[in-house]
Amino acid sequence: MQEKLITKNWDKIKPASIESFINYGGYLQLKNCVYKNKKPNDIVDQIDESGLRGRGGAGFPTGKKWKIAKQNAQKNKKDVYFIVNADESQPGTFKDGRVIEKNPHSIIEGAAVASYALEASKVIIYVNGHHKDYYETLKNCVNLAYERGFLGKNILDKNVDIEMQVVLGSGGYIFGEETTLINSLEGYRGEPRMKPPFPPELGFLKNPTVVNNVETVINIPIILEIGAAKYKKIGCQESNGTKLFSVLGAVKNPGLYEAPLGITIRDLIYDYCGGLEKSKQLDFVQVGWMGNFFTQEKLDYKLSYQKKQGNALVGLGSVLVVDKDTDIRDLVLAWSEFFQRESCGQCTPCREGSYRLLNIAERLKNKQVFEKDLQNIKDLNEVLEKTSFCPFGCFIAQCWKGVLDLKQKELFKNL
16 A cells, blocks of 8 residues: 555546635635644744755755745845756656646745745746756746645735746756756756855855755655654654655566655565566566665565665666566666766866766667776776766765676677
């Protein structure tokens, strides 16, 4: 039985209708904040107590990020900006896009409550440039929320201002990285900034800025509705609540599933997705796309944000189930093409390393490898891991390392 918090009304709500959303409890938590004159810091504390972690991959505690931003704003007498990251450019991940398709107003309400709690001067929803349909959907929803008085000056006839704008981004993996996203909004080249300082300290227009993923944002009204204590009981220790999992590959029922954090890989595949397709044999499961590979004997690892024995780091929640009929060379080539295409080019290790690794992947596919290619992969991995400017280069190295640990003999067999 699925634990449903996020998706419980998805098949009931008419996505384009604000009335439909309201009929199923939509905007109620925003109303409660405004009409009951809730103290913004009390809401921040509640989000912190819930244990909600960012659903954008890293799993940083949401309440902690909010507190840092508010403290810096107060200390430096600056405004706070709140940005909803709806870029979602990672391969195999489609959870945020499905939220926009199924329940877009939940994003608007979550962002509005966050703005109220942070006392933000503005909310910006940043949408992947390749998804103009998502941009139009969210823009229409924002307009409807303005018309109904949930956004704008003196919302709900109270002395509360919440300004919100939807922006169409450039499209590309690196724009999902928060400092690149901010650079993009400011009109600069799409590449990451040096950290620290982090955005909650110095972000958009040199102001403290909170960037939260779509899935993080839609959890905010849920926490206010059921309470931090109840929310914290769902999931596992230090990984609270439910998670949206994008499952693809050799399963009977691929798709998007909501499950409690701490669920095992085995339960997700066999209970939620119905197991493997008929006649298919499991080779490995890739959680995320950065080289986190799990074979049959590791299917009881728990999907969470804690890196410890018996856990699988959940990241964005993408799960690829690979069967033994799959040619690993095809996968390696696909991954390498993505890495090379999406490298922003800012630093030499990533720009050149991704290109050299693609060359090797092409030779592996064509069974024309050079004698030193295996050692070259290892050398390139070391350079990428130790000298890349942002985590993307490290992710490339991690993926290749995972492949070699699992499939080195198969990759270089008969070559």
